[in-house]
Amino acid sequence: MTPALAVIIGVFVLAIALGLMARRGHVMSLEQWSVGGRGFGSVFVFLLMAGEIYTTFTFLGGSGWAYGKGAPAFYILCYGAIAYSVSYFLLPIVWRYAQTRRLVSQADFFVAKYESKTLGVVVALVSVAALVPYLVLQLKGLGIIVSEASGGVITQAVAVWTSSIALVGYVVVSGVRGSAWTSALKDVMILAAAVGIGVYLPLHYFGGYRAMFEAVEAAKPGALTLPASGMSPAWFISTVLLTATGFYMWPQFFAGVYTARSENVFRKNAVILPLYQLVVLFVFFTGFAAMLVVPGLKGAAADLSLLRIVEQSFGSWTVGAIGAAGLLTALVPGSMILITAGTIISQNIYRVMAPAASDRTVSLVARSLVPVLTLVAVILTLRGGQTLVVLLLMGYNFVTQLFPALILSLGERQRVSAASAIAGIVAGELTVVFLTVTSASVATLLPGAPQMVKDLNVGFVALAVNAVVLTVVALATRVETPVVTELERTR
Amino acid sequence: MRRYRWLAAIPTLGMLGGVPFANRVHPYVLGLPFLLAWIVVWVVITSLVMALIYLLDSKRDAELASTAATSPDDSRSS
Numbered sequence: 193m194t195p196a197l198a199v200i201i202g203v204f205v206l207a208i209a210l211g212l213m214a215r216r217g218h219v220m221s222l223e224q225w226s227v228g229g230r231g232f233g234s235v236f237v238f239l240l241m242a243g244e245i246y247t248t249f250t251f252l253g254g255s256g257w258a259y260g261k262g263a264p265a266f267y268i269l270c271y272g273a274i275a276y277s278v279s280y281f282l283l284p285i286v287w288r289y290a291q292t293r294r295l296v297s298q299a300d301f302f303v304a305k306y307e308s309k310t311l312g313v314v315v316a317l318v319s320v321a322a323l324v325p326y327l328v329l330q331l332k333g334l335g336i337i338v339s340e341a342s343g344g345v346i347t348q349a350v351a352v353w354t355s356s357i358a359l360v361g362y363v364v365v366s367g368v369r370g371s372a373w374t375s376a377l378k379d380v381m382i383l384a385a386a387v388g389i390g391v392y393l394p395l396h397y398f399g400g401y402r403a404m405f406e407a408v409e410a411a412k413p414g415a416l417t418l419p420a421s422g423m424s425p426a427w428f429i430s431t432v433l434l435t436a437t438g439f440y441m442w443p444q445f446f447a448g449v450y451t452a453r454s455e456n457v458f459r460k461n462a463v464i465l466p467l468y469q470l471v472v473l474f475v476f477f478t479g480f481a482a483m484l485v486v487p488g489l490k491g492a493a494a495d496l497s498l499l500r501i502v503e504q505s506f507g508s509w510t511v512g513a514i515g516a517a518g519l520l521t522a523l524v525p526g527s528m529i530l531i532t533a534g535t536i537i538s539q540n541i542y543r544v545m546a547p548a549a550s551d552r553t554v555s556l557v558a559r560s561l562v563p564v565l566t567l568v569a570v571i572l573t574l575r576g577g578q579t580l581v582v583l584l585l586m587g588y589n590f591v592t593q594l595f596p597a598l599i600l601s602l603g604e605r606q607r608v609s610a611a612s613a614i615a616g617i618v619a620g621e622l623t624v625v626f627l628t629v630t631s632a633s634v635a636t637l638l639p640g641a642p643q644m645v646k647d648l649n650v651g652f653v654a655l656a657v658n659a660v661v662l663t664v665v666a667l668a669t670r671v672e673t674p675v676v677t678e679l680e681r682t683r
Numbered sequence: 684m685r686r687y688r689w690l691a692a693i694p695t696l697g698m699l700g701g702v703p704f705a706n707r708v709h710p711y712v713l714g715l716p717f718l719l720a721w722i723v724v725w726v727v728i729t730s731l732v733m734a735l736i737y738l739l740d741s742k743r744d745a746e747l748a749s750t751a752a753t754s755p756d757d758s759r760s761s
């Protein structure tokens with residue numbers, strides 16, 4: 193056994209042990225399993241939120257984008273900062289409402305606000321459709337990282353199967369407490385790994401950061417700026433805004449908000465998280481260094497750039513540590529996705545179909561769904577497919593469609609009907625599917641438009657269709673509003 | 684009134700609004716090409732601005748809490 197393999201297996205066992213032990217002293221009701229009994233303080237909520245930032249996407253995709261595309265990768269650094277500043281105002285409102293109504297899922301929020309279980313089912317279906325690809329993305333990354341770091345001793349299939357089984361184990365046993373505990377281990381490792389290699393590689397190969405960037409600019413002129421067309425400033429700004437819009441629409445993120453003990457937690461986090469996110473900068477450094485040191489990786493293989501340069505530059509122990517950190521960047525978000533998907537299906541779909549079901553049964557259904565969902569994801573993972581980023585963008589566009597209906601529900605009184613929210617979301621999702629299947633862009637949709645318009649992120653088209661349909665139906669179904677208001681008043 | 688909360692919009696406007704103008708390699712700032720440095724600086728400003736709003740909000744909450752202690756009804760609105 194190589195040292196790399198030993199480190200990976202050691203960290204893996206430690207993570208699973210932490211995940212399993214996290215349950216101690218807690219009876220696992222659905223509320224405990226899904227949202228930790230709403231008792232998490234600043235540190236745990238921070239770990240969960242930060243746990244979501246450093247997924248395999250940031251690790252492999254971030255370096256892969258810097259490697260393959262250059263400056264367009266910088267968008268990853270921008271959207272988080274914007275989403276966090278919005279979170280300062282958004283999350284306390286969501287938390288307060290969820291707290292008083294004891295909500296456990298994001299779909300619950302829509303059900304309560306719009307007084308519509310049908311809307312809950314729609315939101316639940318959207319969530320699952322976005323979460324499964326996201327889980328596949330994590331497992332794909334996990335397979336790549338472990339098999340690369342082990343020097344091919346562990347195949348991708350073996351890595352994915354083994355991790356998935358362990359993941360199911362600790363998710364079923366400990367729920368979101370397991371995610372929080374493994375997240376602590378993960379954050380320590382990823383900070384050390386990402387910052388360590390990001391600081392070291394430019395100094396080692398180029399003697400400094402500026403020297404590295406100058407070498408990049410000389411080898412690939414234009415790599416450090418946005419091109420005039422394609423991934424232009426217009427593309428950049430629209431993509432950052434769209435991604436920031438969708439950020440908190442992810443159901444596992446939204447439910448993570450419910451775990452907090454007090455709303456002040458989010459305000460503190462909004463101050464710290466933008467700075468914490470700067471770790472991504474070091475991931476970029478690694479990607480740029482790899483551009484010159486291990487050139488020639490094309491397309492999807494660009495995601496391997498980080499691992500290739502690490503293998504070439506360090507001894508087996510370090511490779512193992514990076515591999516282990518990468519493994520954890522898949523496990524933690526993976527566990528949160530599974531908990532969220534299980535909760536949503538049992539709470540917002542199963543309970544609607546079987547209204548007589550007891551809380552105990554619903555909780556049992558939620559946990560029984562974990563192995564089923566994992567199996568689906570494993571099969572999808574091993575059958576191959578697109579590169580990491582494309583998969584994520586599709587899921588991202590799915591959840592972003594929840595944004596208009598959510599924002600309109602934040603006021604004290606409900607102003608638009610459930611029917612309009614459903615119509616908007618369905619129209620938006622159909623547009624996302626259409627755009628993805630036809631691989632449309634604004635340029636193909638509007639060939640006569642100025643270049644700046646052509647470069648806008650096509651996701652905005654779906655969001656616009658959503659907003660228009662929502663508005664039209666809201667105006668047409670306005671008659672219902674007084675009735676709803678009446679009901680509100682009699683309470 | 685918490686008008687100072689509008690400060691939170693500044694980093695977003697600055698960061699993104701400046702991208703078309705900051706889209707260049709030179710001058711290097713702290714070893715980073717200009718576009719990347721521009722973004723990093725704005726991310727840091729985001730944290731600073733949010734810290735400022737947090738402090739102002741805490742101060743305001745404390746003021747409201749002391750008024751609420753003297754008057755019977757809880758007027759804790761933003």
